[in-house]
Amino acid sequence: MKKATLLLTVFALASLTGCSKTDNYAPAENATGEDIFYANCTKCHKQEAAGNVMVLNSAMANKEAIIQKVNKGSMSMPAFPNIKGEPAQRLAEFILANSKTK
């Protein structure tokens, strides 16, 4: 019983803090940026303030940086290598149009 609890805790922590993982989600060719964002990103990126989907660092506030981040991920964010091309452009445009820069 104790062991099971411990295992569960370790597993939960691992999935919360997880080192760079890959998410194989691939958007439909006609998906809007909004569709993609709400399907994949809001589980971690909750709306930070009314009307803002994210608060971006100024170095992040351009399409190239956002797409790079989404494709490569980080220690705490999974990589989404299949969000690319036109849908990736639309996702980045949606984020830029609806975010603040700090």
Ligand code: HEC
């Ligand atoms: C498992 C949680 C998780 C998911 C899912 C996730 N992110 Fe993130 N994201 C993070 C964390 C944590 C950070 C901050 C740490 C970092 O920059 O690596 C971050 C940082 C970012 C940044 C950089 C912000 C800045 O100003 O530095 C962008 C842009 C971003 N995420 C976009 C997205 C998009 C777009 C999606 C959906 C395709 C997404 N994220 C999905 C956890 C997540």
